[in-house]
Amino acid sequence: MSRKTLTRRQFVAATAMSSTALIAAPYVRGAYAAGKLSIGFWDHWVPGANKASTDLVNEWAAKEKVEVSIDYITSQGNKNLVTIAAEAQAKSGHDILAMPTWWPHANANYIEPVNDIMDSIIKENGAVNDTVKYLGQANGKWLGIPACIGSQIKGPCSRIDLMKKFANIDVQAMYPAGGPPKADNWTLDTFLKAAEACHKGGNPFGIGLGMTSDSVDSAGAFFSAFGADLVNAKGDVTVKNDNVRQALEFYKKLIPLLPPDVAAWDDASNNKWLVSGKGAMIMNPPSAWAVAKRDAPQVAEQCWTHGFPAGPKGRFAPYLPYFWTTWNFSKNKEAAKSLLVHLSKPSSIEKCVVASGGYDLPAFEKLTTLKVWAEEGPPKGTLFHYPNPYNHQKLSIAASPAPPKIAQQIYAQGTLTKMALKYAQGEKMEDVLAWAEGECEGFMRS
Amino acid sequence: MADVVVGQASVTRSTGVRKRSSLRNAVKHKSTVAFLMTLPLIVLIAVLVLYPAVYSLHLATLSKSMTKFVGLGNFQFLFKRETFWLVVEQSCIFAITAVIFKALIGFIVAHFVHNIPAKGQRKWRGMLLVPWVIPPAMSTLAWLWLFDPSYSAFNYTLSFLNIGPVPWLGEASWARFSVILVNIWIGAPFFMIMYLAALKSVPDQLYEAAAIDGANWWQRIWYVTLPMMRNIIAITTLFSLIVTFANFDIVRILTAGGPLDQTHIFATWAFKVGIEGSDIPLGASVSLFMFPILAIAAIFILRDINKRGNEA
Numbered sequence: 001m002s003r004k005t006l007t008r009r010q011f012v013a014a015t016a017m018s019s020t021a022l023i024a025a026p027y028v029r030g031a032y033a034a035g036k037l038s039i040g041f042w043d044h045w046v047p048g049a050n051k052a053s054t055d056l057v058n059e060w061a062a063k064e065k066v067e068v069s070i071d072y073i074t075s076q077g078n079k080n081l082v083t084i085a086a087e088a089q090a091k092s093g094h095d096i097l098a099m100p101t102w103w104p105h106a107n108a109n110y111i112e113p114v115n116d117i118m119d120s121i122i123k124e125n126g127a128v129n130d131t132v133k134y135l136g137q138a139n140g141k142w143l144g145i146p147a148c149i150g151s152q153i154k155g156p157c158s159r160i161d162l163m164k165k166f167a168n169i170d171v172q173a174m175y176p177a178g179g180p181p182k183a184d185n186w187t188l189d190t191f192l193k194a195a196e197a198c199h200k201g202g203n204p205f206g207i208g209l210g211m212t213s214d215s216v217d218s219a220g221a222f223f224s225a226f227g228a229d230l231v232n233a234k235g236d237v238t239v240k241n242d243n244v245r246q247a248l249e250f251y252k253k254l255i256p257l258l259p260p261d262v263a264a265w266d267d268a269s270n271n272k273w274l275v276s277g278k279g280a281m282i283m284n285p286p287s288a289w290a291v292a293k294r295d296a297p298q299v300a301e302q303c304w305t306h307g308f309p310a311g312p313k314g315r316f317a318p319y320l321p322y323f324w325t326t327w328n329f330s331k332n333k334e335a336a337k338s339l340l341v342h343l344s345k346p347s348s349i350e351k352c353v354v355a356s357g358g359y360d361l362p363a364f365e366k367l368t369t370l371k372v373w374a375e376e377g378p379p380k381g382t383l384f385h386y387p388n389p390y391n392h393q394k395l396s397i398a399a400s401p402a403p404p405k406i407a408q409q410i411y412a413q414g415t416l417t418k419m420a421l422k423y424a425q426g427e428k429m430e431d432v433l434a435w436a437e438g439e440c441e442g443f444m445r446s
Numbered sequence: 447m448a449d450v451v452v453g454q455a456s457v458t459r460s461t462g463v464r465k466r467s468s469l470r471n472a473v474k475h476k477s478t479v480a481f482l483m484t485l486p487l488i489v490l491i492a493v494l495v496l497y498p499a500v501y502s503l504h505l506a507t508l509s510k511s512m513t514k515f516v517g518l519g520n521f522q523f524l525f526k527r528e529t530f531w532l533v534v535e536q537s538c539i540f541a542i543t544a545v546i547f548k549a550l551i552g553f554i555v556a557h558f559v560h561n562i563p564a565k566g567q568r569k570w571r572g573m574l575l576v577p578w579v580i581p582p583a584m585s586t587l588a589w590l591w592l593f594d595p596s597y598s599a600f601n602y603t604l605s606f607l608n609i610g611p612v613p614w615l616g617e618a619s620w621a622r623f624s625v626i627l628v629n630i631w632i633g634a635p636f637f638m639i640m641y642l643a644a645l646k647s648v649p650d651q652l653y654e655a656a657a658i659d660g661a662n663w664w665q666r667i668w669y670v671t672l673p674m675m676r677n678i679i680a681i682t683t684l685f686s687l688i689v690t691f692a693n694f695d696i697v698r699i700l701t702a703g704g705p706l707d708q709t710h711i712f713a714t715w716a717f718k719v720g721i722e723g724s725d726i727p728l729g730a731s732v733s734l735f736m737f738p739i740l741a742i743a744a745i746f747i748l749r750d751i752n753k754r755g756n757e758a
Contacts, residue, residue: 077698081721089726106724109511211704261595263705264616269595278596405724412723413529418706435528442527445510445725 036067037335040094042080042150042322043072044356045287052355053149053343060342066335075100075150087327095330096339098150101135101397102408104143104323112326113141117337121145121344125364129395131319132363135404144323145340146363148349152285153361153386153395154217154318156309159203160302160379162280166201167194175306177381178374181392183307188225191309192253198280199257205281206273207258208265209421211414215265217318218283219416220398223247225311230410230440231402237444239437243313244419245429250311251420263421275299283318286359286376286383293378301378305386307393317388319395321363358383409443505730512727520731529707529715530732537711537736539622540697541690544629549683551630552637559638560645571639578635586699589628593700618708621701625709628696633689637682644678645671677751684747691736712736 039057044050050072061068071094073080080100087093088107104111122128128136132146163169169190174183195205208215223229228247230239238244255262259273271288273279277299282288292300308317324343326336342348349362350370358376362368368387376383388395398416399407410416415436422432509516524530559570577585592599593614604610615621652670661669672679694713697703703710703718710718712732720729 078721085721085724085726102724109513211702259596260611261613261616264595264613264621264701266702273596276596409723409725412718414704421706438528442523445523445728 035332035335036069037061037096037332037339038094039068039070039339040073040080040083040097041070042098042100042147043074044149044359046290046356046359049149049352049356049359052352056343056348056351057339060339064335064338066332066339068339073098091327091329093327095332095336096324096326098147099144099323099325100150101320101322102404102411104136104325105138105404106408107325108138108143110327110329111143112328112330112333112336113143114145114326114337114340115140115142117341117344118142118145121341122364125344125346125349125362126366128363128365129319131395131397131400132321134400135321135397136323138404144325145344147322147324147343148352148360148362148367149356150322151361151363152320152359153388154214154221154283154285154320155305155307155386155393156281157274157284157286157289157303157305158281159274159279159299160304162198162201162203162302163194166197166203166280168197169194171304171306172379175304175385177384180390181307181385183310183392186307186309188222188250188309188311192250192257194281195254195257201280203278203280204257204259206265206270206279207254207262207281207283208267208270209255209258209262209417210265210269211417212266213320214267214270214284215262215417216398216411216414217320219251219420220400220411221283221308221316221318221396222250222311223398223416224316224394224396224400225309225313226250227311227313229401230399230415230436231406231443233401233403235403235406235444237437237440239440240433244433244436246312248419248423248429248432252424255420255424274303286357286386289382290357290359297378304379304382307385307388310393315393316396317393319397321361358386361387405446406440406443410440413439413443415439502730502734505727506734508727510725510727516727520728521735524728524731524735529710532707533710533712533715533732534735536622536709537691540626540629540693540709540711541687544626544633544690545683545686547626547630548633548637548686549679551634552641552682555634555638556641556645559642571642574638575635577632578639582632582695583699585632586628586696589624589631590700593624615701616705618705621705621709625697625700628700629690629693632696633686636686640678640682641675644675648674680747680751684744687743688740691740 041050041053054070057068057070060066073083075081080098081103083093084097084099084103084107087097088110091110099107128146136143136146158171160171163171174186175181198204207218209219223244226243226247228241228243230237230244232238259278262269270279270282270284271291274282274284274288275292275296277296286305289300289303289305292303308315324340326333326340330336346367349364349367350372353360353362353370354372358372362370368389370387373383373387373389374381385392397407397411399410401407402410419432419436422435423429427435505512506520507515507517509519555574559567559574562570591597595613595616598611598614600614601611604612613620614624648671652674653666656666656670691711692713693711694717697709697711697714698717701709703714707715712735716729716733719732720726723729
């Protein structure tokens, strides 16, 4: 038996060849050759909507040979926020995690930038709105990919019949299905008159003034319509200005026209108000209408989702985007980014929007005119203007344009709704402003 | 006694086997065995209680971005905040009022139950314990529906008497009343069952002697029942005070701290600041604020109980 000795030269050559072969050769993979990927998606309100994301992930996983596991994390009781905080503390968790609004910025130090994929996604799907840029970017880095799942506009959802009967406003004519809005007269003055008429008619508007998201978002849009910023983009406290005073005066007129218990409302209260048939208008994504379709079809048939009234500084609608983020301690960042690209393809986004019955909103400008919004009903076209197809209103978030870490405090503490309530309950204007100024100064800590 | 016997036996053994026998002795030693048996619990407490407590102490000393050590800076910041002092005031009102009423109602109901003939007593005890046995998150949800801003069952009932509608959760004083009421409803049965156990352990001879001395109903309670129940009252009150100060679920579900922060207590405000506001160090500081105060109260109350125990 002869024994061949391996020279140093032969060894180096063999190593180099085998390395080249491994890198350049056709990708021969077994099952799950590309490793594991864990995903934490937001648990959808709409029954069956989670299935669309599961199918999309499985389709990608089968192609890429990745073993995936998905957790659907509810936002009930802020379970998703607790999960985000826990994973950031533990430096361990899902490879992809859905984060709402402020949380990418709050965890920016632990997040993997996704500029490398975001640029190509924008090229394919169109530009994103300013609120997505404000919430999703830090120092030029994209912190996450805007997720259509869970993203929403909380615009007015009006009762067609009650608005006609009491306020003499035809919301369908103002926001016609299939056509651009004819809503130049839909201003805050018209809104107040309509609120008064519906209040007198026994079907008041249902706009919360609690500390939960729906109440704060509505207040944010009304404050923005007056240009009432508590803190400007540079981080200076600007509470004591006439725009804020005007916004508080507006709320002082509005609050007596709302149900007496709005200070205690949470995010379910306005939905119940509409579904019960008591309310002529609420500010909400189409989830309330979807529940009415199931529980009170006669109410759902009269619902029409449309744009916000315009104020002296423009027309603003509350917009809450979700982001899909990857931790910088994630074990499979490449696979995570590959999946995010797959989920952001126009066909994937359309699947999710359809599965959610039109609830989910893509952040990209080329994807605001999908068929589903024109076709959903009854009444047909009720959601046509929900995704802001004509850029008729500016999508914004309460407390912007303050730097996101300060704005998050203003938002979480419900400073805007508290100011409105304090002033409406009889506190002096300057005392309310001084209180808010003190609060905002406290939010500056870093 | 057993320890001494084991100790004497070991002396008689030769030095060659001393090492082995000392191990055997250690195992035979009652305190060693006791320690080994409690070790799993000690480990559990260390992992689930001690570590989080130390970690939250550590968190409370960090800046908002958690990148630098600020010592007591978070507490200094809190002391300057109006809302923080509002939370301190409300937590004290919430805990002290609720504990007083729980103790009072528990004491009265325990007497009623104690006086029910033994045959029917068990079912009353069981029924009265129901509020304490149901998971608080569930029962508080039921209360939320009763207090619901727009569809309150209470208001519906009161409307037949031309009363209301009462803003149970929409107006500060009513909201405070509502959260305290629910806390009392859930917690009073615990006091009742503890006091009932204490009442049953008071010897009948003492009441007989008091009756012979001509003591009336009030004197029997004041000079016999209360002194005999002193330790159990102290322990129950301390325990309940700690648990009530740390309450989260009732306020979170009913009002989430509103309206206008008027029902926030330490735990709910810590959650608001720490989790919803992404300021975990400040949230940790809020939740730790009561710890030294309650710890000092606990030391005094437990020392008093020890003293009385020794006197006995």
